[in-house]
Amino acid sequence: MAARLLFRAVIMGPPGSGKGTISDRIVKTFALQHLSSGDLLRLNIQKKTEIGIVAKSYIDQGQLVPDDVITKLILQELNSMRTNSWLLDGFPRTVPQAKALDDAHQINSVIDLNVPFETIRQRLTARWIHPGSGRVYNTEFNPPKVLGIDDITGEPLIQREDDQPETVTKRLKGYEALTRPVLEYYRNKGVLETFSGTETNKIWPHVHAFLRTKLPDVSQE
Ligand SMILES: Nc1nc2c(ncn2[C@@H]2O[C@H](COP(=O)(O)OP(=O)(O)O)[C@@H](O)[C@H]2O)c(=O)[nH]1
Numbered sequence: 001m002a003a004r005l006l007f008r009a010v011i012m013g014p015p016g017s018g019k020g021t022i023s024d025r026i027v028k029t030f031a032l033q034h035l036s037s038g039d040l041l042r043l044n045i046q047k048k049t050e051i052g053i054v055a056k057s058y059i060d061q062g063q064l065v066p067d068d069v070i071t072k073l074i075l076q077e078l079n080s081m082r083t084n085s086w087l088l089d090g091f092p093r094t095v096p097q098a099k100a101l102d103d104a105h106q107i108n109s110v111i112d113l114n115v116p117f118e119t120i121r122q123r124l125t126a127r128w129i130h131p132g133s134g135r136v137y138n139t140e141f142n143p144p145k146v147l148g149i150d151d152i153t154g155e156p157l158i159q160r161e162d163d164q165p166e167t168v169t170k171r172l173k174g175y176e177a178l179t180r181p182v183l184e185y186y187r188n189k190g191v192l193e194t195f196s197g198t199e200t201n202k203i204w205p206h207v208h209a210f211l212r213t214k215l216p217d218v219s220q221e
Pocket residue numbers: 013014015016017018019020021022123124126127128136137138139140141142198199200201
């Protein structure tokens with residue numbers, strides 16, 4: 001496929017706004033490759049790589065991993081996705097990250113999930129993940145078939161250490177201070193699309209309708 005036909009998108013929103021959940025629906029519907037910075041970091045932590053060891057100390061504190069560490073990791077990964085359309089989830093989270101991404105790739109659209117912080121706090125205490133795949137559950141919204149067990153592999157689910165209420169508060173503060181300016185950055189570039197709401201099932205049809213104007217729906221193929 002010629003480079004000009006590739007679609008490059010970013011999905012943004014505060015922690016717990018549904019980026020992972022909506023990304024999952026997007027990749028099932030459109031031919032896009034999904035890259036989640038959080039999943040990639042957790043994989044590195046699991047494998048105890050050098051990056052994983054550095055990242056863990058920040059993540060557990062509810063702080064962002066340093067810009068140079070995450071930027072290098074993501075740009076390296078994107079290098080292996082040169083011929084694909086992609087959806088980047090969780091990166092960029094600071095203006096320096098956004099600028100570094102711009103220097104390497106042209107971003108066509110930024111999907112911004114605007115979900116109130118109170119809604120998010122409630123969701124994150126009920127979030128369970130399958131660490132191997134990044135599959136995400138919620139005991140109220142999308143519970144696993146068997147409590148504590150991944151539907152697909154039968155392996156145990158875990159709660160993220162950084163989903164404890166005090167850490168969530170720190171992450172939301174960090175979002176306000178460091179990530180909100182990235183929305184402004186993309187608004188000024190004319191690529192920001194904001195979707196507001198408190199329920200993924202109500203937000204998703206709007207995201208779907210928007211992407212439908214950019215990409216063919218391949219879910220029936
Ligand atoms: N109650 C409720 N939970 C949701 C909804 N959408 C997503 N969730 C859950 O909220 C948590 C955060 O969603 P996730 O997609 O992981 O958000 P991310 O941190 O932005 O990637 C997960 O446990 C989801 O299953 C919703 O509409 N209602």
